[in-house]
Amino acid sequence: MTYSKVLTTAALTAALALGAVLPTGAASAATLTEDNSDRIFGSDRYQTSLEVSFYGWEDDSVETVVVATGADFPDALAAAPLAGTHFSPLLLTKKDSLPEGFAAELKRLGADNVILVGGTGAISDKVQTQIKNLGVKVDRISGKTRYETAVNIAEEVGMLDTLYVATGANFADSLSVSPAAALFADPILLVPATGAVPTVVADYIEENQPEWPLIVGGEGAVGPAVEALFEEEPIRFAGATRYETNQLFNEFALENEFLLNEDDVFIATGTNYPDALSGSSLAAMFAGPLVLTAKTPAAASKEQIQDFGSRYSYYTIFGGEAAVSSDTLKKLFAK
Numbered sequence: 001m002t003y004s005k006v007l008t009t010a011a012l013t014a015a016l017a018l019g020a021v022l023p024t025g026a027a028s029a030a031t032l033t034e035d036n037s038d039r040i041f042g043s044d045r046y047q048t049s050l051e052v053s054f055y056g057w058e059d060d061s062v063e064t065v066v067v068a069t070g071a072d073f074p075d076a077l078a079a080a081p082l083a084g085t086h087f088s089p090l091l092l093t094k095k096d097s098l099p100e101g102f103a104a105e106l107k108r109l110g111a112d113n114v115i116l117v118g119g120t121g122a123i124s125d126k127v128q129t130q131i132k133n134l135g136v137k138v139d140r141i142s143g144k145t146r147y148e149t150a151v152n153i154a155e156e157v158g159m160l161d162t163l164y165v166a167t168g169a170n171f172a173d174s175l176s177v178s179p180a181a182a183l184f185a186d187p188i189l190l191v192p193a194t195g196a197v198p199t200v201v202a203d204y205i206e207e208n209q210p211e212w213p214l215i216v217g218g219e220g221a222v223g224p225a226v227e228a229l230f231e232e233e234p235i236r237f238a239g240a241t242r243y244e245t246n247q248l249f250n251e252f253a254l255e256n257e258f259l260l261n262e263d264d265v266f267i268a269t270g271t272n273y274p275d276a277l278s279g280s281s282l283a284a285m286f287a288g289p290l291v292l293t294a295k296t297p298a299a300a301s302k303e304q305i306q307d308f309g310s311r312y313s314y315y316t317i318f319g320g321e322a323a324v325s326s327d328t329l330k331k332l333f334a335k
Contacts, residue, residue, distance in 0.1 A: 030309030032333045040282075041320035045070045045274035046092050046099035048319055053089035053105055056282040060110030067091045067131075068117045070099075073273045074146035075118030077166070077174040077190060078153045082115065082141070083281045084182030085157050090281045092274055096124045103134055116140040118149060147190050147198040154187030154204060162186040162258075163210035165234075167221040169193040171273035172242035172292060176249045177216050178280035179266070179290050180258040197225055205229045217245060242270050243298035250289040250304060262308045264288035267332070268318040271295070279318035293324065297332040305332055 040055050042048040049070065066083040068076035070092030083090040089109070093099060106114070114131050116123045119142035131138050141156055143149035146168045154163075164181055166173040168190030181188050189201050205213075206229065213230040215222050218238035227234050237252065239245035253259040266283040268276035270292030283290045289308065293301040317324050 030306045030313070030333055030335075032315055032329060036313060037315040037317065039317040039320070039324075040279070041275075041318070041323070044099075045278075046094065047101065048275050049090065049092040049278035050099070050101050050105050052278050052282050052318065053091060053109065056285060057089050057109060059108055062086070062088050062109040062111050064088055064113040064115060065091060065106060065109060065111040066115050066117060067093050067123070068277065069093065069095060069122040070274050071095050072122065073171040073277075074168060074190075075122045075142070075149050076273070076277055077146070077168065077171060078150035078188045079117045080178035080182040080277070080280045080284070081157045081185050081187050082117065082153050084284050085185040086115075087285075088281065090278050092278055093123060093127055095122065096126050098127060098130050106131075106134060106136065111136060113137045113139065116142075117153065118142050143200070145198065145200075147192075148200045150188060150190045151200050151204045154189060154208075157185050157187050159187055159208050159210060160184070161211040162214065163205070163208070163212070164188040164214050164216060165191060165222055165226055166216040167191060167193050170221070170242075171277075172270050173216040173221060173237075173245055175268075175270075175273060175276045175280065175290065176237075176242075176246040176292065177214070177253075178277065179283035179288065180249075180253050182281055182284035183259065183287055191222055191226055193221055194223065197223075197229065202229055216249060239300065241298060241300070243292055243294065243300040246270065246290075246292045247300040247304050250291065251307075254289060254308075259289055260287035262289065263310060263312045264314050264316070265305070265308050266290045266316045266318065267324060267329075268292060269294075269323045270301075272323070275319035275323050279316075282316070293328060293332055295325070295328055297328060302332055302334070306335075 042051045064086040068079045213234035215236040237248040264286040
């Protein structure tokens, strides 16, 4: 079956407006140079998220900013579509204190509202108060579990035609779909790797049947019981590794217009979540794929770089040398 997504006028306008931010590369296919690449990073995951925001969003351009925890992944995994809804960067915070520079970036963005993703175990009331004291209205979306949090985000975002389901036990599969999910504000639901589907998730699916149900990960990550919940036959992206799953989804997304631009390629480590999570919102603004890589790149990652590469390619790397080293990049782009 062939699928096709149509970019909303507002999203397209925002993407085109930002198009001038990233230069157009002039290098040959799948060649990394200073002229066709950039690295966005800070001294830690929190500073990297602020750098991503500064890089991609102009002054006074965001009314509502989405904030997730940078300490652990469960509550943060489903946040990308919420950020996409508000054309917002996805900023990361510590549990009990705001990172250095957070207040200044919030002011630069011109935000009047902040939405915290996750309960007080992820982002404390203390942080909520600190943000309120900046003169910003603060709301919170949370649940008793990571699964309920994701459902509550989905309720806030709304669903047009597409619903993603990924494991809540790990982060890589959710990260792979985050740019596409953010681009069209399509919700991401989470399920346990084993055991019954949480009632709150099953109820949401029953009441909000998507035209295009997309399951990310093999049956060891998202059990077959999930498939039975859908009226339409779901499409499952299941590679032998997270990098193969990442490849399968990106190829599908570009072929079927869930992503729209293979010339802007975004690269992040697949061994941790913060850089890719905050970077997914920027990738969404350019409708480009997020390629995950290991320290020693897997064949699936290398193949994506070659397949997507052209003389117009531009590569944005999220994170510093500790996340994606120059040696890793050299291996990733090796013919």
